[in-house]
Amino acid sequence: GFAKLDFHREERQGYPEVVFGEGKTVYQIIEIIKVLKARHRRILATRISPEKAAAIQKEVENLVYNETARTLFWKNAEEQTILYQGYVAVVSAGTSDLRVAEEAAVTVEAMGCEAVRICDVGVAGIHRLLDNLEIIRNATVSVVVAGMEGALPSAVGGLVSHPVIAVPTSVGYGANFGGLSALLSMINSCASGISVVNIDNGFGGGYNAALIHRMANEKRGEQQ
Amino acid sequence: GFAKLDFHREERQGYPEVVFGEGKTVYQIIEIIKVLKARHRRILATRISPEKAAAIQKEVENLVYNETARTLFWKNAEEQTILYQGYVAVVSAGTSDLRVAEEAAVTVEAMGCEAVRICDVGVAGIHRLLDNLEIIRNATVSVVVAGMEGALPSAVGGLVSHPVIAVPTSVGYGANFGGLSALLSMINSCASGISVVNIDNGFGGGYNAALIHRMANEKRGEQQ
Amino acid sequence: GFAKLDFHREERQGYPEVVFGEGKTVYQIIEIIKVLKARHRRILATRISPEKAAAIQKEVENLVYNETARTLFWKNAEEQTILYQGYVAVVSAGTSDLRVAEEAAVTVEAMGCEAVRICDVGVAGIHRLLDNLEIIRNATVSVVVAGMEGALPSAVGGLVSHPVIAVPTSVGYGANFGGLSALLSMINSCASGISVVNIDNGFGGGYNAALIHRMANEKRGEQQ
Amino acid sequence: GFAKLDFHREERQGYPEVVFGEGKTVYQIIEIIKVLKARHRRILATRISPEKAAAIQKEVENLVYNETARTLFWKNAEEQTILYQGYVAVVSAGTSDLRVAEEAAVTVEAMGCEAVRICDVGVAGIHRLLDNLEIIRNATVSVVVAGMEGALPSAVGGLVSHPVIAVPTSVGYGANFGGLSALLSMINSCASGISVVNIDNGFGGGYNAALIHRMANEKRGEQQ
Amino acid sequence: GFAKLDFHREERQGYPEVVFGEGKTVYQIIEIIKVLKARHRRILATRISPEKAAAIQKEVENLVYNETARTLFWKNAEEQTILYQGYVAVVSAGTSDLRVAEEAAVTVEAMGCEAVRICDVGVAGIHRLLDNLEIIRNATVSVVVAGMEGALPSAVGGLVSHPVIAVPTSVGYGANFGGLSALLSMINSCASGISVVNIDNGFGGGYNAALIHRMANEKRGEQQ
Amino acid sequence: GFAKLDFHREERQGYPEVVFGEGKTVYQIIEIIKVLKARHRRILATRISPEKAAAIQKEVENLVYNETARTLFWKNAEEQTILYQGYVAVVSAGTSDLRVAEEAAVTVEAMGCEAVRICDVGVAGIHRLLDNLEIIRNATVSVVVAGMEGALPSAVGGLVSHPVIAVPTSVGYGANFGGLSALLSMINSCASGISVVNIDNGFGGGYNAALIHRMANEKRGEQQ
Amino acid sequence: GFAKLDFHREERQGYPEVVFGEGKTVYQIIEIIKVLKARHRRILATRISPEKAAAIQKEVENLVYNETARTLFWKNAEEQTILYQGYVAVVSAGTSDLRVAEEAAVTVEAMGCEAVRICDVGVAGIHRLLDNLEIIRNATVSVVVAGMEGALPSAVGGLVSHPVIAVPTSVGYGANFGGLSALLSMINSCASGISVVNIDNGFGGGYNAALIHRMANEKRGEQQ
Amino acid sequence: GFAKLDFHREERQGYPEVVFGEGKTVYQIIEIIKVLKARHRRILATRISPEKAAAIQKEVENLVYNETARTLFWKNAEEQTILYQGYVAVVSAGTSDLRVAEEAAVTVEAMGCEAVRICDVGVAGIHRLLDNLEIIRNATVSVVVAGMEGALPSAVGGLVSHPVIAVPTSVGYGANFGGLSALLSMINSCASGISVVNIDNGFGGGYNAALIHRMANEKRGEQQ
Numbered sequence A, B, C, D, E, F, G, H: 001g002f003a004k005l006d007f008h009r010e011e012r013q014g015y016p017e018v019v020f021g022e023g024k025t026v027y028q029i030i031e032i033i034k035v036l037k038a039r040h041r042r043i044l045a046t047r048i049s050p051e052k053a054a055a056i057q058k059e060v061e062n063l064v065y066n067e068t069a070r071t072l073f074w075k076n077a078e079e080q081t082i083l084y085q086g087y088v089a090v091v092s093a094g095t096s097d098l099r100v101a102e103e104a105a106v107t108v109e110a111m112g113c114e115a116v117r118i119c120d121v122g123v124a125g126i127h128r129l130l131d132n133l134e135i136i137r138n139a140t141v142s143v144v145v146a147g148m149e150g151a152l153p154s155a156v157g158g159l160v161s162h163p164v165i166a167v168p169t170s171v172g173y174g175a176n177f178g179g180l181s182a183l184l185s186m187i188n189s190c191a192s193g194i195s196v197v198n199i200d201n202g203f204g205g206g207y208n209a210a211l212i213h214r215m216a217n218e219k220r221g222e223q224q
Ligand SMILES: Nc1ncnc2c1ncn2[C@@H]1O[C@H](COP(=O)(O)O)[C@@H](O)[C@H]1O
Pocket: A018, A019, A020, A021, A046, A047, A201, A202, A203, A204, G095, H190, H191, H192
């Protein structure tokens, strides 16, 4: 059969199993998490409203809810959260972009990597970005989150030489067309080293960044 | 009749009469310019190809052709080119945006205002913009020209406190959709003090800037 | 450091600090306003619902709520509202455009400039516009607000020789696509001297107009 | 069979048979015209380039070519061109819209109705429209042709009480998106009494207007 | 002044004054209707919900509410409803299009013309249309209302020789994009004699049809 | 390996191997055909210009070129063209749609099925469709090809009870947006039994129809 | 009259009469079902919410509600559900696509054909599809349902040689634009043998598949 | 000044300086390359037509032209092409996507990394992809290039656990809208670990992949 092809996802240390919570009932999420706990060391659930989170936490122990990111995270008690050296920079433009940036940061952490958050550094006040340049440059990879005109990834991309994962958000109004404006900006960026995920897909931004970070950095507390 | 309402455009000193050359024949443009010369001190024609320009210059004296802007300019021999103090900054992102930026600059000059050109300062290398910050800040108003992701006006808008006229260009490929990407970026800018004209409309950018500049600055060599 | 570059916004007399209220809680807005009051003479908050406004006004004294514009304005008791000579015309097409026009007018005033409102003068009854022509022509700059086909800025632009800031609104239905129809009309205007801000962005329209007005007019009660 | 239902188009006096020339060869058009001449009193062919027209005129006598409209018209020698009292106003905004307006006017005439042309009266100079108000108001119906922001039908619609057929054109550049901007303007017009045909469809505009005109006016030289 | 130009809409017998109810409060509508009653013989208000209608009817006598069309109509007691001979055909495709078709029919009647309704004759069962062919052909003009693929006006246009006013509706789902699909179909119709109004604009369809009908038909009970 | 899965397309009698000619050089097409001839009984090449066809025919014998469809077809001398009983109806709206309809018909034939062509039966003259109703109804499946408003598949779908494959074409101008208008019409059809392929994809329409036809009909000259 | 043309849909055994429930009241649906029961052996109602279903079931006996598909099905007690040999494969990508897939499957069954459901086999885990290959290949026709990137029909189309009816869903967020992304994917599929219905149109997918299946397969328990 | 901030791009070993050839003249490109040769060890020029390439190669020695990728590459004679261990997989769907895939591969190589090309493995024949699974899985990162429905990155993303850079191409016709269809597919992919660059941007795909590869792999012939 196909077993030889090893299609089945092996359980790799530090890779969370991820549940997309939108459109799932509290009951369904609880059942899924219970099953996953037996086989995985880390579980991440995204798009969980505060009400759902409270109900789920009553039935499952040790779930950490992040209100901004709207995520639930669980890990085996013996498991360390951060497994790798170095860090991923999660850079965001405005206050309203925070929920997406936080989804990215939480995903990075769920993948066993450290996330350093740099917030409110949109291009309309470029000095705020420059003030944080050292910390961004020293990251392995940046996740850059912006709505409205979505210009921040271009500015960051021009200042760093590592890969930038750009996350457009639906923040804005009028001719932003639910994030299309930011998405087009990022796809058309004149800076090199930028690639883009879906509108509001903080999870995707964080997941891509962590995949890169893990390959590029050694594990903490061990010599590879 | 309507004469009392003064609908007819009075001939104001320093306002050029403008001819839109696209879709007009060499013969038509020559005829129009000849008529205008009798009544105006300054004439600007835009969207003139080099071939057309050469043919027109053979028939009309003292026409200056700008190859990048693709404009023809004529002024009465006694007329000074620059009539007002101060200057307009014409800032552009990339080499391919130059033809639009130059159309803007030539229009500013045809309106009797000085244009200072700052080129190749796109956001992917933000230090190039910062190196030119003093000269941009000292202008009365900026025309900012960019294609692709169209992020430059946001960056400039955040660094200056004067009005910014943003001109999106059709420069780019793929998902730039003929300049739509840059237009949406500029319309959705999170910086205040930015307003936008049509894609590739360097003329409009320069005209708006000059209208503002003339109101804000005194005439050279006179006390208003 | 960057201090030499003077990135930090100096406190200029008559420039309000502006709070974008959408998506912020009552508590957050109160905290922000309290902090700003210590350092600024004028504060404007936009996109504030009547309910939020009432709650905020209970905690902060001397806030003026404009129900149509949905803005809160505060100024230092010693500060005069209008600081400059002359006025900005705020011209709007239909009754439903009033909320956007009023946001523009309140912004103009918050910037220390006088706003003269001319309402309900849409192109479908052009005589209404012509009846108000003198007052519009005597302004320094016009903010022109229209939804549906967004034709008003073209008509105004053809009648005045000062700059026109066009504000498309989402007013209409069917193929207006949330204001896209009006936005495209204004961006494609055949009148010169028109530039455009985002759909429903009354604040942007007013802010741009005031920037121009302040440069073009002397302060009241002083000889510059 | 279906004959009872009278599906077959009867030959009505004064209705031209119309040939859409685009994509047809000279040979095909000649053959079609030859066949039609035997059965019809009037033939109109649209979208005919000057080269094709010259070739066709060599083979078919008494064809009148209109270079602006790019139409060929033939009528039986005994047939009067204009059959009805009154007239249709064909109003257009700019010089580049003339080819579409002329296609409309020629179609009106091919239908046996008089067309009065009012050109170059775009909204950016509204006095030009007002100067022609009487002649437009006295028409039975108006065809109003405009590109770019497409605002003219709204202005005309507000000044007349007869039906207005609006024809958007592809004239313009940048964000006009091949006439979409003008089409959306016209479909969203706030004036009543306006209906719209396809971009550049001068034929459709003229045909609709003539259908209305014929019903509303008596035949010349007869008492109905 | 402008009085000579007669901009002010004269009160013509049988033209209703029309109130667009959407976005207006019950109180505003009552005040407007009260003022209009003093000067007009007929008043039509559109886009009135059942709740609003009930509240308004309590304050104003003799208002007739049409639940499908969501309109309120009032006329002077001495005024006859139908003033003109002949009729307008109001043809609609499916049950869900009825609310728009009824808005058209009520508008036709408010204009003093008779409306004959032909419903549920969409192209997916073309025999239903053919069964009603005689009654449609005998009308002066047709208003044809359809959503989804919007094909009905093309079919009707090919079967009648009078003008067709096409009204696209937002009926449908998925790739109908809120009526865009039907609008594009109608604008691109290969049948001649069709012109189009905005999505869901039953009022516009009826108003255009009545304008044509009144010009083409004599008044009842009088010899013109 | 994967051989067990039988991924490799077996050579089934009567299925042509198809070459997409667009973007391939004459040389490449000749080489491909030569290789295929050794292993297949039927070869179809689509999107072949007349110039390319002539050059290819010089090198490969027995290739039949269809100028309207722009296809080349080759079959083994012993192979019969039509292998199945019954027929597929290929119905098209206008003359300009013929090239797409013919691509569909040729594909049907290359698949060993009979294609009956019914042309020029667009909805603007519905009697033309009704005159051909018997022949369409007796087909196993219909391919219906239309541009502009794309209404024909809805009309056919309502008259037959077999499956309809709808093929939108790019025929038209203005707001047809390269076939988008016809595509949306067909996707939103209110008739059941309709499914849609890409704009101008006559090949896809014919291929789908033939797949169905072959399953539904017995082979000629044999008892299955 | 038209009777000869047999426009009226004959009652064919096994074809359900279908009611589109969206926008209809409980009362309307009950009345329609009551009328249909007298003349038909099978009735299918789609887009019925659980609340409506419960209310309808109280008034009409023997209605089967499918909660996922949101359908009501009734058949004459003597009628067998499955009438034909063989089966239709209903293949879906993700859990959220199930409601659309189930609407397709229920429609297939209402047409008297067997539906085999293969769920959760999206392309992001292609082995899940390959594990089900035999069962899909042995079907007469496949309905393939997918949202987000809509890639599943291409993968299935490449693995089977029978017709594939592709159903895009609105599942996803951000740049999926309500299903447009999946629709475009399917329309542009590079696999042959795929045709597409509207977004979320499970009914259309099932109906097309059953039309094909019935023609291609013999009735159960009879020798044709 | 800004020197402290180190904005100026240091010359890093193995990073090519890249020239975008589109819109530049032969003369301009030659001048740029001459200047760069003095300061860099590697130069890549993209979007160079064969004619331009020939002319440039006459003036500059040791330039290697890649006809498919339309690139020119130069490196210092002492410089090794491949500097890093491991490889990047460049996977493409169809023959027409090769020019974009090759631009990606050449860019990867210009960055000093090895590129392994896997071509013609589109999802319509998934076994072709599975046959190459081992070689793709053993890469550090994949660049996946596809036009039309753009489904390949989703399939690859589900089979590998390394990052995938997706490159949509403009290959296709009709409703592919110049690559928009493929772009939307990739942005909406349900597989994790995928990020996207602009349509036809092979350079961007290769550049991003090489950035990641260099961080994740040791240099050849050295112990870091
Ligand atoms: N916020 C998110 N946005 C996009 N994809 C997500 C998100 N969260 C989880 N996913 C993806 O959804 C998959 C789980 O989907 P499901 O099986 O429906 O729970 C995960 O493997 C992730 O690839």
